[in-house]
Amino acid sequence: MELIRAAERQTLTMAELREGARNNQAVTLRGMVHAVRDMGGVTFLTLRTRAGVVQCVWETEEDGITGECALEVSGILRLEGRAPGGFELAVDRAAVLSRPAAPLPVPLSKGRRHLNLDTELGLRPVVLRAPEEQAVFRLQAGIARAFREYLQDRGFTEIHTPKIVHAGAEGGSNIFRLDYFGRKAFLAQSPQFYKQTMVGAFERVFEVAPVFRAEKHATPRHLNEYTSMDFEMGFIDSFYDVMEMEAGFLRAMTELLGGEYAGELELLGAELPPVEEIPAVRFDEAKRLAAEKYGYRIRDPYDLEPEEEQAIGRYAKEEWGADFVFVTHYPSKKRPFYAMDDPADPRYTLSFDLLFRGMEVTTGGQRVHDYAAQVEKMEKRGMHPEEFTHYLMIFKHGMPPHGGLGIGLERLTMKLCGLDNVRRACLFPRDLTRLEP
Amino acid sequence: MELIRAAERQTLTMAELREGARNNQAVTLRGMVHAVRDMGGVTFLTLRTRAGVVQCVWETEEDGITGECALEVSGILRLEGRAPGGFELAVDRAAVLSRPAAPLPVPLSKGRRHLNLDTELGLRPVVLRAPEEQAVFRLQAGIARAFREYLQDRGFTEIHTPKIVHAGAEGGSNIFRLDYFGRKAFLAQSPQFYKQTMVGAFERVFEVAPVFRAEKHATPRHLNEYTSMDFEMGFIDSFYDVMEMEAGFLRAMTELLGGEYAGELELLGAELPPVEEIPAVRFDEAKRLAAEKYGYRIRDPYDLEPEEEQAIGRYAKEEWGADFVFVTHYPSKKRPFYAMDDPADPRYTLSFDLLFRGMEVTTGGQRVHDYAAQVEKMEKRGMHPEEFTHYLMIFKHGMPPHGGLGIGLERLTMKLCGLDNVRRACLFPRDLTRLEP
Numbered sequence: 040m041e042l043i044r045a046a047e048r049q050t051l052t053m054a055e056l057r058e059g060a061r062n063n064q065a066v067t068l069r070g071m072v073h074a075v076r077d078m079g080g081v082t083f084l085t086l087r088t089r090a091g092v093v094q095c096v097w098e099t100e101e102d103g104i105t106g107e108c109a110l111e112v113s114g115i116l117r118l119e120g121r122a123p124g125g126f127e128l129a130v131d132r133a134a135v136l137s138r139p140a141a142p143l144p145v146p147l148s149k150g151r152r153h154l155n156l157d158t159e160l161g162l163r164p165v166v167l168r169a170p171e172e173q174a175v176f177r178l179q180a181g182i183a184r185a186f187r188e189y190l191q192d193r194g195f196t197e198i199h200t201p202k203i204v205h206a207g208a209e210g211g212s213n214i215f216r217l218d219y220f221g222r223k224a225f226l227a228q229s230p231q232f233y234k235q236t237m238v239g240a241f242e243r244v245f246e247v248a249p250v251f252r253a254e255k256h257a258t259p260r261h262l263n264e265y266t267s268m269d270f271e272m273g274f275i276d277s278f279y280d281v282m283e284m285e286a287g288f289l290r291a292m293t294e295l296l297g298g299e300y301a302g303e304l305e306l307l308g309a310e311l312p313p314v315e316e317i318p319a320v321r322f323d324e325a326k327r328l329a330a331e332k333y334g335y336r337i338r339d340p341y342d343l344e345p346e347e348e349q350a351i352g353r354y355a356k357e358e359w360g361a362d363f364v365f366v367t368h369y370p371s372k373k374r375p376f377y378a379m380d381d382p383a384d385p386r387y388t389l390s391f392d393l394l395f396r397g398m399e400v401t402t403g404g405q406r407v408h409d410y411a412a413q414v415e416k417m418e419k420r421g422m423h424p425e426e427f428t429h430y431l432m433i434f435k436h437g438m439p440p441h442g443g444l445g446i447g448l449e450r451l452t453m454k455l456c457g458l459d460n461v462r463r464a465c466l467f468p469r470d471l472t473r474l475e476p
Numbered sequence: 477m478e479l480i481r482a483a484e485r486q487t488l489t490m491a492e493l494r495e496g497a498r499n500n501q502a503v504t505l506r507g508m509v510h511a512v513r514d515m516g517g518v519t520f521l522t523l524r525t526r527a528g529v530v531q532c533v534w535e536t537e538e539d540g541i542t543g544e545c546a547l548e549v550s551g552i553l554r555l556e557g558r559a560p561g562g563f564e565l566a567v568d569r570a571a572v573l574s575r576p577a578a579p580l581p582v583p584l585s586k587g588r589r590h591l592n593l594d595t596e597l598g599l600r601p602v603v604l605r606a607p608e609e610q611a612v613f614r615l616q617a618g619i620a621r622a623f624r625e626y627l628q629d630r631g632f633t634e635i636h637t638p639k640i641v642h643a644g645a646e647g648g649s650n651i652f653r654l655d656y657f658g659r660k661a662f663l664a665q666s667p668q669f670y671k672q673t674m675v676g677a678f679e680r681v682f683e684v685a686p687v688f689r690a691e692k693h694a695t696p697r698h699l700n701e702y703t704s705m706d707f708e709m710g711f712i713d714s715f716y717d718v719m720e721m722e723a724g725f726l727r728a729m730t731e732l733l734g735g736e737y738a739g740e741l742e743l744l745g746a747e748l749p750p751v752e753e754i755p756a757v758r759f760d761e762a763k764r765l766a767a768e769k770y771g772y773r774i775r776d777p778y779d780l781e782p783e784e785e786q787a788i789g790r791y792a793k794e795e796w797g798a799d800f801v802f803v804t805h806y807p808s809k810k811r812p813f814y815a816m817d818d819p820a821d822p823r824y825t826l827s828f829d830l831l832f833r834g835m836e837v838t839t840g841g842q843r844v845h846d847y848a849a850q851v852e853k854m855e856k857r858g859m860h861p862e863e864f865t866h867y868l869m870i871f872k873h874g875m876p877p878h879g880g881l882g883i884g885l886e887r888l889t890m891k892l893c894g895l896d897n898v899r900r901a902c903l904f905p906r907d908l909t910r911l912e913p
Contacts, residue, residue: 042753043802045724050631069711089631089679107874139874140847164869167677180634194487194526197617199703201904202686205912217654224911240604242526249639266636274506287482316479365480410577429913432601437544437576467638467670474661475642476866
C-alpha cells in the first residue's frame with residue numbers, strides 16, 4: 040500500500056514569465072516542438088506549452104529533433120524582446136519524450152495552410168494544434184466559464200438533465216430518433232421542460248450541455264449538435280428580467296475575456312463588443328426600420344430570415360453603435376407552446392431573440408406558469424396534454440412566474456472571433472454529411 | 477428602442493441573514509409556500525426561497541394562502557433562535573403571485589413520504605422541491621464546480637466534444653444506435669478519443685458532459701445516461717500524476733463543500749471523507765487482502781465484482797481509516813485497447829480505479845501514445861486500425877505521454893450523501909424501464 044497526495048507542482052503562466060518572474064533562473068519546460076530552424080550552428084526552436092509558445096535557443100545542431108516531438112528542455116530563462124512572448128530559454132539540456140511516426144500533413148501556420156473548410160475539418164485532430172485554432176477554443180472555454188461564474192454568484196444552481204427523452208420540447212420533425220431498449224426515444228432538442236421543472240425546486244438554474252437538432256440545413260450557421268448555455272429563473276416581473284440577466288452575463292464575459300484572455304483576442308484580431316447598454320426593439324418595429332433604411336420589401340411579417348437578421352444587425356451598428364440587439368415580442372405563431380402571450384396583444388409573445396453582429400445567438404422569454412392557461416394553449420394548438428403529464432405536473436402543483444433563455448455557445452464564439460462559419464467554432468462539428476472526426 | 481442594462485439587485489444569502497445583516501430592517505422576500513399553520517389567529521408560514529427556508533409570521537388569519545402558492549412577502553426581519561434558520565420575517569404585506577391548481581400528490585417532508593423508489597421517481601418533478609432532495613443536487617453542483625475550478629487553476633482547458641459519434645470508444649455492445657440522416661451513428665460512451673486528441677492541442681483538458689451506456693443492468697449502481705467528469709493531461713511521468721491530480725481535486729471538493737455547502741451536508745447528515753492521503757494498492761494485492769481478511773475465495777482473478785469492491789472498501793476503512801482507495805494495475809484483458817500495459821509485466825496495465833466507500837467512482841490511467849505501439853495493440857485484439865483513422869492521426873503525428881480519468885458524478889454524489897441507489901443522485905434517471913420524467 041502506498042499513499043497518494045495532491046500534487047502541487049509550481050507552474051508559472053506566460054504572463055508571469057513575461058514579467059520576469061524567473062528571469063535568469065534555471066527552469067524546465069515541456070511541450071511539443073512547433074518549429075525548428077538551424078541558423079548556422081545555432082538552433083532556434085519554438086515549443087508549444089500549455090501556457091503558450093516559447094522560443095528556445097541553443098548553440099549546437101540538434102539533428103534528432105523534428106516538429107511534433109514531445110520535448111523536455113532545461114536551461115536559463117531570459118527576457119528577450121525579439122522572442123515571441125518577450126522571453127526565451129537558453130537550452131542546456133533537451134530530452135525527446137516521444138516522436139511522431141510521420142510529419143504533419145499540413146503546416147500549422149495559418150497563413151500557409153490554404154485548405155478548404157471540408158479538408159480542414161477532416162484534419163481537425165492535428166490542425167487544432169495551431170495557436171490560432173487553440174485561441175478560438177480557449178475563448179470558448181472562457182465564455183462558458185463566465186456564464187457559470189456570473190450565474191453562480193447570483194444564486195443559480197447548476198443542473199444536469201437527460202438528453203435521451205420521450206418527447207421533444209420544441210416539437211416538429213427536427214428531432215433525432217433512437218431505439219431505447221425496444222422503445223422509441225429521442226435526443227433532447229433543448230432542456231426546456233427540465234429547466235422549468237427545476238425552477239420549481241431551485242428557483243434559478245443553469246445548464247451547459249449538448250442539444251441535438253435534426254435540421255436538414257447545410258448553412259454556415261447550423262450545427263446538428265451544439266452546446267447550449269441555458270438558464271431559467273423564477274419570480275420574474277417580466278421578461279425584461281431575463282434580458283437584464285443576459286446583459287449582465289455579457290458584461291462579465293467581456294471583462295473576463297478582456298483580462299485573462301487578452302492574448303487570444305489579440306492573436307485572432309477579435310474585438311470585444313460594447314455591452315454596457317444593449318438596445319431592445321420590437322420585432323415588427325425592427326423589421327420596419329431595417330426595411331425602410333435599406334430599401335427592401337418585408338416578405339413575411341411573422342418571421343425573421345437570416346438576411347433580415349443581418350439587416351437589423353447592420354441597422355443597430357450604424358444607428359446605435361451596437362453589436363448586440365434584442366428583438367422582442369416575436370409573433371405567437373412562431374414561438375413554442377410554452378411561450379407566454381402578451382396580454383396587451385396575444386398575437387405577440389413576451390419573448391426575445393438576441394442578435395450579435397447580425398446573427399441570432401439567443402432565444403428567450405417569459406413562460407406560461409398557470410396550469411389552466413398552459414393546458415388551454417396546448418389544446419388550441421392541437422397538442423395532447425395527456426402526453427405531457429410529467430411536464431404539466433409542475434404547473435398543476437404551483438409554479439412561480441418565470442422565464443429563461445438558451446445561448447448557442449458556438450454561434451457566440453463564431454461572432455466574437457469573426458469567423459465565417461459556425462463549424463470553425465466547434466471542435467468536431469456534426470452536420471448533414473459530417474459524423475467524424 | 478429601449479436600452480437594457482445588467483440588473484444588479486441586492487440579494488442576501490441565508491448566512492448573511494442569519495448573521496443579522498438585515499436585523500430589524502424591512503425586507504421583501506419571494507418564494508414558494510412550503511407549509512402554513514394557523515395557530516389561533518397567528519399564521520406561521522415557511523417559505524422556500526432560493527437561499528433556503530424562511531419562517532414568516534403574521535397576526536391575522538390568511539385564508540387564501542395554501543402550500544405551493546408563489547408568494548411575495550414584505551415585513552421586518554428579526555433574529556429568532558426558535559426559527560429554522562435562526563431568523564424570521566414579521567409580515568406586513570403578502571401578495572400571491574400564482575396559485576396551484578391542485579395540492580401536492582405527496583407531502584414534501586421526507587419523514588412522511590413513505591414512497592417506494594419507483595413511485596417517487598415518477599413524482600420527481602414535484603418531489604425535488606423537498607429541501608432534502610434539493611440538498612443532494614446542490615451538493616452535486618458543488619462537486620462539479622470544485623472539479624472545474626481546481627482544474628482551471630492548474631492550466632486545464634474546458635472542451636465540448638460530440639455525443640453523436642461514428643464509433644464507440646469503449647467497444648462492446650453497450651452502445652446506443654441512432655439513425656443519422658440515413659447513416660448509422662452511435663451515442664458516445666465516453667469522450668475518450670476526443671479528450672486524448674485535445675491533449676495534442678491544449679495539453680490539459682477537461683469536460684463535464686453526459687455519456688450513454690446501453691447496459692442491460694438493473695442494479696442500484698447503474699444508469700444508462702450519466703454525467704462524466706473527465707480530464708486528460710499530457711507530459712505525465714506516470715499514471716501516479718493522474719491519481720495525484722484526482723487527490724487534489726477531492727481535497728478541493730471537500731474544502732468547498734465543507735465551507736459553502738455545510739448546510740446541505742448537515743441537512744443530509746452526510747460526512748465528508750478524509751482526503752489528505754488516499755491509499756493505493758495493486759489490483760491483485762487488494763483482492764488477496766480482502767479475501768484473506770473476510771474469508772472468501774477469489775472467483776475471477778481478472779475482474780472485480782461489486783461485492784469484492786465492497787470488501788476492499790471495507791478493508792480500506794478498517795485497516796487504513798480510508799473512505800477512498802485507489803486500486804491500481806488492472807489486468808490488460810479487462811482494460812480497453814488505449815490503456816498502456818505495464819512494461820514490467822504486460823499482463824497488467826498502468827491504470828487504476830478509485831473506490832469510494834466500496835464502489836468504483838473513477839476509472840483512469842496512462843494511455844498508449846506511440847503510433848506503432850497503438851496500431852500493434854489494436855491488431856492483437858482483432859480490431860481494424862483503418863476504422864480509426866482520425867483517432868490514430870494524433871499518434872501518427874506525435875503525442876506526448878499522457879493519461880487521464882473519468883469520474884461518475886452521480887456515483888460520487890450518491891456515496892457522499894449516503895444514498896442507497898444511484899437514481900437518487902440523478903435528477904431524472906434513465907434506466908432499463910425509465911424514459912420519463
